[in-house]
Amino acid sequence: AQSVSQHNHHVILSEAASLELGCNYSYGGTVNLFWYVQYPGQHLQLLLKYFSGDPLVKGIKGFEAEFIKSKFSFNLRKPSVQWSDTAEYFCAVVSGTYKYIFGTGTRLKVLA
Amino acid sequence: GAVVSQHPSRVICKSGTSVKIECRSLDFQATTMFWYRQFPKQSLMLMATSNEGSKATYEQGVEKDKFLINHASLTLSTLTVTSAHPEDSSFYICSATQVRDHSYEQYFGPGTRLTVT
Numbered sequence: 001a002q003s004v005s006q007h008n009h010h011v012i013l014s015e016a017a018s019l020e021l022g023c024n025y026s027y028g029g030t031v032n033l034f035w036y037v038q039y040p041g042q043h044l045q046l047l048l049k050y051f052s053g054d055p056l057v058k059g060i061k062g063f064e065a066e067f068i069k070s071k072f073s074f075n076l077r078k079p080s081v082q083w084s085d086t087a088e089y090f091c092a093v094v095s096g097t098y099k100y101i102f103g104t105g106t107r108l109k110v111l112a
Numbered sequence: 113g114a115v116v117s118q119h120p121s122r123v124i125c126k127s128g129t130s131v132k133i134e135c136r137s138l139d140f141q142a143t144t145m146f147w148y149r150q151f152p153k154q155s156l157m158l159m160a161t162s163n164e165g166s167k168a169t170y171e172q173g174v175e176k177d178k179f180l181i182n183h184a185s186l187t188l189s190t191l192t193v194t195s196a197h198p199e200d201s202s203f204y205i206c207s208a209t210q211v212r213d214h215s216y217e218q219y220f221g222p223g224t225r226l227t228v229t
Contacts, residue, residue: 032216043205043222044156090155094216098144098209104155 002027004093006103013081014111021076021106023065023091033074034092034100035065044090050074061085083112114140116208118221125196125228133191133224135206141186142208146218147179150203162189196228 005024013019025031035047048059055067065076074091091103115138125131135145144163148156160181162168168181178200180192189208193200203225207218 034217036220044207044220046217049217098146098216098218099158099161100146100156100207100218102155107153 002093002095002101004091004101004103006089006091006106008106009104010107010109012109012111015083016080017110019076019078019081019085019108021089021091021108023074023076023103025072025074025091025093025101027072027093027095029095032094033065033067034094035059035063035074035076036090036092037087038090038105039087047076047089081108081110083110086110114210114219116142116206116219116221118204118206118224120224121222122225123227125226127197127228128195130192130194131196131226133193133204133206133226135189135191135208135221137187137208137219140208140210140219142189142210143186144209145183145189146207147181147189147191148205148207150205150223152203156205159191193226196226198228201226201228 003026007022033050036044037047038044047063048057050057050067058064063078067074089106092100094100117136119134147159150156158171159174160168160170162181162183164183164186170176183189203223205223207220
């Protein structure tokens, strides 16, 4: 069965620290990949997505992610986090059926 | 563009009653809508997938008679929680995909918090 793993469940960083959140999936075919953010009390917002082309994807708010097909990974990065990045981050994979498979989420807390 | 709304945002109901939650795509036509359930501090669990004009497809373990889904038009899907019980209290989120969007991106609604007393 397809699955998505986010190994970091809770991450605490100080402002200006660099961020990398892991996302690995188990599916050998063509995939589309997404990162969503959920700020406290708000709905899911798309940070970035990979559909095809350049495996380094840039999203909103300074986030980027790199699709490494050989590693089945789509890690999210940000060079310098801000307090306002405190939120929960979800990786999602879809493989041709419109049905997302979500990771378990990573709760990020940024200390001011 | 691609805005999805849900109504109501919060609802409190008594045990045994039914609650209807609406999901609308405001500025696009949605071929497919999805209903998720999110427990506190957990990920989204897909409950069902609905296509306009056809019966919803439910995920394993989701009771179709309890969670009635209707997708009557390309802009509206409803989830009715029938005979609600306290264990049905949760955050329900819908999402929608656009017609002919081959990236499969889903646009999420703001969610409905259901509390059953």
